[in-house]
Amino acid sequence: MIRLVVVDDQALVREGLGLILGAQPDLEVVAELPDGPALLGFLAGEPGAADVILLDLYLPGADGVEVLGRVRALGPVKVLMLTTVGRAADVQRALAAGADGFVLKDAGGAELAAAVRSVHAGVTALSGSAAELLWPAPVAAAPEHAGARLATLTGREREVLGLLGRGMTNQGIARELALAERTVKSHVSNLLAKLAVTSRTQAALLARHLS
Known part of the structure; x- marks a missing residue:
């Protein structure tokens, strides 16, 4: 509690x-x-x-x-x-x-x-x-490029990204997807690199605007 x-x-x-x-x-x-x-x-x-x-x-x-x-x-x-x-x-x-x-x-x-x-x-x-307020640029600039980056994600990375958008922690995502927490950390690192963003919040925000 x-x-x-x-x-x-x-x-x-x-x-x-x-x-x-x-x-x-x-x-x-x-x-x-x-x-x-x-x-x-x-x-x-x-x-x-x-x-x-x-x-x-x-x-x-x-x-x-x-x-x-x-x-x-x-x-x-x-x-x-x-x-x-x-x-x-x-x-x-x-x-x-x-x-x-x-x-x-x-x-x-x-x-x-x-x-x-x-x-x-x-x-x-x-x-x-x-x-x-902090990161308008990744959302506003070149949405077609952002969409192309999103398309490079694997199915599992897309699932992780969706749960990031719901504010879930790595531990919570691991429970939701029945994965080891270290595996979730690896997926998060990979999707951040593919989306060319520097934080999980930016990644989730980008996905929200492209959905």
Whole structure:
């Protein structure tokens, strides 16, 4: 069970996120908090109580990146940043400060839950909208060339790529396809090289736009 804390200054948003994520069988929302001081107080009073924090980027008093720095000093916990307005600079600033992932509030419930699972597993998670902010070029430029690269994938590599697009980790893909995890890692490396991209997120985003 992944223990999750939701931090957002808008009551309706955090309660909605709590309901959506809490309905997942492997996620438990242990706290819904309005701001940074409340989060820091919770973590100090309940050390080790949270596995993942869903942290709004814009909070009253101190923004989420500043709060993130203070959270890091309190112990190991994964932090997934959240915001409504998407700007590439915001995503870059959060990731540079040590965020484990970044999602926009336009993400669906399934995508958001997948992002929580990914960061918990140690995989940097970006929602599709956030990834597009960072890497528009592979999608926008020469789609016919990208389609030709996609055609070079084997059937198994296409299966792996589809599961990457659902936010699954190598371990999860291995279970889904009944493969050894090292075999999945090999397939991921091969498909990244064939698609001429540098990350699994770029690969999944490219496939999504070509589907």
